[in-house]
Amino acid sequence: xxxxxxxxxxxxxxxxxxxxxxxxxxxxxxxxxxxxxxxxxxxxxxxxxxxxxxxxxxxxxxxxxxxxxxxxxxxxxxxxxxxxxxxxxxxxxxxxxxxxxxxxxxxxxxxxxxxxxxxxxxxxxxxxxxxxxxxxxxxxxxxxxxxxxxxxxxxxxxxxxxxxxxxxxxxxxxxxxxxxxxxxxxxxxxx
Amino acid sequence: xxxxxxxxxxxxxxxxxxxxxxxxxxxxxxxxxxxxxxxxxxxxxxxxxxxxxxxxxxxxxxxxxxxxxxxxxxxxxxxxxxxxxxxxxxxxxxxxxxxxxxxxxxxxxxxxxxxxxxxxxxxxxxxxxxxxxxxxxxxxxxxxxxxxxxxxxxxxxxxxxxxxxxxxxxxxxxxxxxxxxxxxxxxxxxxxxxx
Numbered sequence: 001x002x003x004x005x006x007x008x009x010x011x012x013x014x015x016x017x018x019x020x021x022x023x024x025x026x027x028x029x030x031x032x033x034x035x036x037x038x039x040x041x042x043x044x045x046x047x048x049x050x051x052x053x054x055x056x057x058x059x060x061x062x063x064x065x066x067x068x069x070x071x072x073x074x075x076x077x078x079x080x081x082x083x084x085x086x087x088x089x090x091x092x093x094x095x096x097x098x099x100x101x102x103x104x105x106x107x108x109x110x111x112x113x114x115x116x117x118x119x120x121x122x123x124x125x126x127x128x129x130x131x132x133x134x135x136x137x138x139x140x141x142x143x144x145x146x147x148x149x150x151x152x153x154x155x156x157x158x159x160x161x162x163x164x165x166x167x168x169x170x171x172x173x174x175x176x177x178x179x180x181x182x183x184x185x186x187x188x189x190x191x
Numbered sequence: 192x193x194x195x196x197x198x199x200x201x202x203x204x205x206x207x208x209x210x211x212x213x214x215x216x217x218x219x220x221x222x223x224x225x226x227x228x229x230x231x232x233x234x235x236x237x238x239x240x241x242x243x244x245x246x247x248x249x250x251x252x253x254x255x256x257x258x259x260x261x262x263x264x265x266x267x268x269x270x271x272x273x274x275x276x277x278x279x280x281x282x283x284x285x286x287x288x289x290x291x292x293x294x295x296x297x298x299x300x301x302x303x304x305x306x307x308x309x310x311x312x313x314x315x316x317x318x319x320x321x322x323x324x325x326x327x328x329x330x331x332x333x334x335x336x337x338x339x340x341x342x343x344x345x346x347x348x349x350x351x352x353x354x355x356x357x358x359x360x361x362x363x364x365x366x367x368x369x370x371x372x373x374x375x376x377x378x379x380x381x382x383x384x385x386x
Binding site: 053062063064066067068070071072087088089090091092093114115116119120121155157158159 | 249250251289291293295296297298305308317320321324329331332333335338339340341342343344345368
């Protein structure tokens, strides 16, 4: 009798433990499933991105601005966690990456500002940049195209406009829904 | 009276004049030679001394932090940036693909100065802003790493230093972009609003 009672107590304890710990595991699974289905970029398969050099277009843009936009884009896209990897232009390592998007940036408008004029007048001397950002596949298909601004109106140096621009581009891409990457992407051919 | 009139500058022996002239010419000759030699030496020094200048690293050079002040120098075949008390970062000059020169005008004093100017009553800070700016040269580099990936770096140098650095890099075989000349003329500090 004593042995059977002990066994029943053990069984009861095991049942209680199972009841307590089983539901959270299920809810965690649900949460994982939700996150993978909810956000196209943060699932098991993620896009990688390669940032191309900035194309000045017809705009007479100072080289420092081109360099600063490019470097800030690489930094800001890395911060978004939207992409598995962020590559630079001409990186040889991209040949082995299956799901790669290419970010092309073309300058559309540039208004050179003046930090001194901003400091003196407050209302004038803003540095303004407008670019067209395109996310393309290796095959050249454009999957996202946006026009983004980056300005510096009050405080900061003129080059700060490039930082603001890159942040806006990264924010725009983060908020956009990208199509699911296909695992057959590397078969599309080399760059 | 057996007196002879002797001019005050008269020298009793005529031959004594020759050594004076010779000495004068000799001294002049030595002076010129020394001057010329010194000039040559200084020119040689200018050419052979590798570039080194105090700069502000704005962005992009290796793992150097942004807006870091340090020394930018050319060591053998590498461009080196060293922040005080930190290990130096360097990029091989052969990997530099492009160098561009620009200039910009910045307000001096940073945030403390800006706050002080804002606190000055009757807009007096704005008047201070008119004079509290300084022109700098900016040098933009484009280089590649081991995997061929393109990097960009920008340095801010004292006025005039950028041209020296650019010349040194060009002398070592770095290419200058085609629109560099136009970019050099264009300043980020525009004098007129209609730009």
